[in-house]
Amino acid sequence: AQSVTQLDSHVSVSEGTPVLLRCNYSSSYSPSLFWYVQHPNKGLQLLLKYTSAATLVKGINGFEAEFKKSETSFHLTKPSAHMSDAAEYFCVVTPSSGGYNKLIFGAGTRLAVHP
Amino acid sequence: NAGVTQTPKFRVLKTGQSMTLLCAQDMNHEYMYWYRQDPGMGLRLIHYSVGEGTTAKGEVPDGYNVSRLKKQNFLLGLESAAPSQTSVYFCASSPRDNQPQHFGDGTRLSIL
Numbered sequence: 001a002q003s004v005t006q007l008d009s010h011v012s013v014s015e016g017t018p019v020l021l022r023c024n025y026s027s028s029y030s031p032s033l034f035w036y037v038q039h040p041n042k043g044l045q046l047l048l049k050y051t052s053a054a055t056l057v058k059g060i061n062g063f064e065a066e067f068k069k070s071e072t073s074f075h076l077t078k079p080s081a082h083m084s085d086a087a088e089y090f091c092v093v094t095p096s097s098g099g100y101n102k103l104i105f106g107a108g109t110r111l112a113v114h115p
Numbered sequence: 116n117a118g119v120t121q122t123p124k125f126r127v128l129k130t131g132q133s134m135t136l137l138c139a140q141d142m143n144h145e146y147m148y149w150y151r152q153d154p155g156m157g158l159r160l161i162h163y164s165v166g167e168g169t170t171a172k173g174e175v176p177d178g179y180n181v182s183r184l185k186k187q188n189f190l191l192g193l194e195s196a197a198p199s200q201t202s203v204y205f206c207a208s209s210p211r212d213n214q215p216q217h218f219g220d221g222t223r224l225s226i227l
Contacts, residue, residue: 009155034215043119043205043218044158090157102173103216105157 002027004093006106014114019078021109023091026072033074034092035065050074086113117141119219121206127225128196136191136222138206146209147189148216149181151202158205164189196226
């Protein structure tokens with residue numbers, strides 16, 4: 001069975017400092033992985049996706065994530081946080097049966113950005 | 116660009132009442148999904164559809180029914196609402212398999 005664990009439920013950073021949101025996954029097969037962002041009272045928006053091409057994936061708004069098979073990790077990073085980055089972030093993995101029609105969500109990491 | 120539109124945005128029900136949540140997408144997507152989001156649990160799939168006239172159960176289908184009579188619409192029904200169904204419900208769609216999902220802004224449902 002596939003699963004995804006977001007290691008921090010809350011992360012707090014100062015504006016202009018780096019962001020690191022951690023995600024580990026378990027999968028019997030080579031997975032496809034996503035990061036989604038959810039701003040308050042909004043739906044989820046795709047930040048980036050990994051689909052077995054380059055291991056370093058660049059997304060929108062300056063975010064990127066690196067797929068590390070040996071560590072079963074897919075951590076999300078950004079060099080410099082902005083106030084508008086405050087939101088909840090979800091790491092998502094596809095199931096072993098393949099396809100994107102069933103996604104497995106992590107519990108989420110709430111990012112706070114302070115002036 | 117409407118994308119995925121959910122109605123209503125908010126609703127309060129009494130235990131035992133019924134209601135239908137509507138999801139509409141204007142992107143001609145084949146696949147549609149209903150999720151519920153509860154604190155600390157991420158999103159859990161309730162039901163999904165891989166095309167007009169088809170539906171399938173997800174992870175937490177009990178107490179819900181769905182219908183996909185038209186390609187652009189996906190309805191989620193609660194026949195007899197229970198307090199455990201208090202949640203935020205999200206609809207999503209995708210063009211086909213192997214494509215990311217597009218989400219609506221959610222429906223906040225409280226059942227007293």
